[in-house]
Amino acid sequence: MxxxxxxxxxxxxxxxxxxxxxxxxxxxxxxxxxxxxxxxxxxxxxxxxxxxxxxxxxxxxxxxxxxxxxxxxxxxxxxxxxxxxxxxxxxxxxxxxxxxxxxxxxxxxxxxxxxIKGFTKKDYLQGVKLITTEYQREIPRAKISNYIHAIQLQEKGKKEGAIEVLYFHNGLILEASTSNFFIFKKDTLITPKNNILLGTVRNFVIKIAKQKFKVQERDLPFQELKKADEAFLTATIKGILPVTKIDNFKINDGRVGENTKWLMENFKRN
Ligand SMILES: Cc1ncc(COP(=O)(O)O)c(C=O)c1O
Missing domain, CATH: 3.30.470.10 (Aminotransferase class 4, branched-chain amino acid transferase, N-terminal domain)
Incomplete structure (x- = not known):
């Protein structure tokens, strides 16, 4: 029971x-x-x-x-x-x-x-796919109960082989439906700062990343996705989950990048 x-x-x-x-x-x-x-x-x-x-x-x-x-x-x-x-x-x-x-x-x-029902080993080794949609959550800094948009897009995501939806608004990438989003450009880690939920894992990962990389919390224009060398999501259940495909374009030729691997190895709970 x-x-x-x-x-x-x-x-x-x-x-x-x-x-x-x-x-x-x-x-x-x-x-x-x-x-x-x-x-x-x-x-x-x-x-x-x-x-x-x-x-x-x-x-x-x-x-x-x-x-x-x-x-x-x-x-x-x-x-x-x-x-x-x-x-x-x-x-x-x-x-x-x-x-x-x-x-x-x-x-x-x-x-x-x-x-905990987590993701599979394969997801962490090979990375996952995201699809994008124009949306910004209401009261983005608060974790409010209304996830109507995320629930509506579940089926579309599944059909396209994506595990989550990445939100953008006014040309800027924000967050995924239940995660925060990061990219690497060479050794610089970039993550959006405004109009998102400040994830607990996001903040934790930023601290770890600062030991080895430059970190920029700033606006991330949609076009910059195509210049990303690596990408990943963070969230409580997921930890750090590599992203290797967004819509129809591959990140890092569809392979998990070395910097993301370093972060995953150095991310330890408790
Ligand atoms: C919209 C949204 N952004 C970001 C996150 C990540 O937050 P956390 O790292 O605290 O799990 C979540 C988690 O549920 C979320 O729903």
Whole structure:
């Protein structure tokens, strides 16, 4: 049986229920975090908590728990579900609303814990494909619940053999649907800075990269993709995932580059 934590109570997931008048359900009004854990070691918990708090603030939601309380209930949930390597989803919604549009007094907070379903060895060895689409997420600095565009494009991506969609807007590359995006031009690592979610892994990888490479956080024009020597995605579940094809053009002749390999080798959780 899988357990969840709903409003700070650990209960069987099958028995958990929220109000049908919850703004998360009615309007997609909510924020969330996904993090990983090895045993009771939570990876970058402080960073995830800070971002959750910041996302909540942008939606006028108040987190009903402290960092310590949230960390403790997350660890308790992992233990209850007997998970060795876990993916944790923390969700905060607007909570029940009388008229379906006004924020109520009690936001809903829940935590889900699952086994990590990662990518395959082949994906990391050979790299993956992305397709591009013109889009910018609403409130890009916040991790809001609304992923309508990403979900709509899932089928198209699969048909074209792509694992994710890369967003661009006004001629600039932004981020992928659930990841941040990087390119290498020779030994310079470049990643967008504006109108994106500042990923926890993105920030971690930038720190590692600075030991060996020049790093530029800046606007990345779409045309520059064709000049990229290497490319990769970062995200909590993926870590560093090399990209070898974008739409119909190959990066580095379809091979994973040496600089990306160096980063993958030096990226260690916990
Ligand atoms: C839109 C978007 N950008 C970037 C990321 C990467 O963030 P993180 O490294 O914290 O997982 C995510 C992760 O879910 C995301 O949804």
């Amino acid at each position: 899988n357990y969840c934590c709903l409003n700070q109570k650990i209960i069987p997931e099958a028995k958990a229920g929220v109000s049908l008048r919850d703004l998360g359900l009615l309007r997609g009004y909510g924020v969330f975090e996904v993090l990983t854990a090895q045993g009771d070691k939570l990876f970058l918990f402080q960073e995830h908590f800070r971002r959750l708090k910041n996302s909540a603030k942008k939606l006028n939601l108040k987190l009903p728990v402290s960092e310590k309380q949230l960390e403790a209930s997350t660890k308790k949930l992992i233990l209850k579900n007997k998970l060795e390597k876990a993916s944790i989803r923390i969700v905060l919604t607007g909570g029940p609303s009388k008229d379906g549009i006004t924020l109520g007094k009690k936001p809903t907070l829940f935590i889900l814990a699952n086994k």
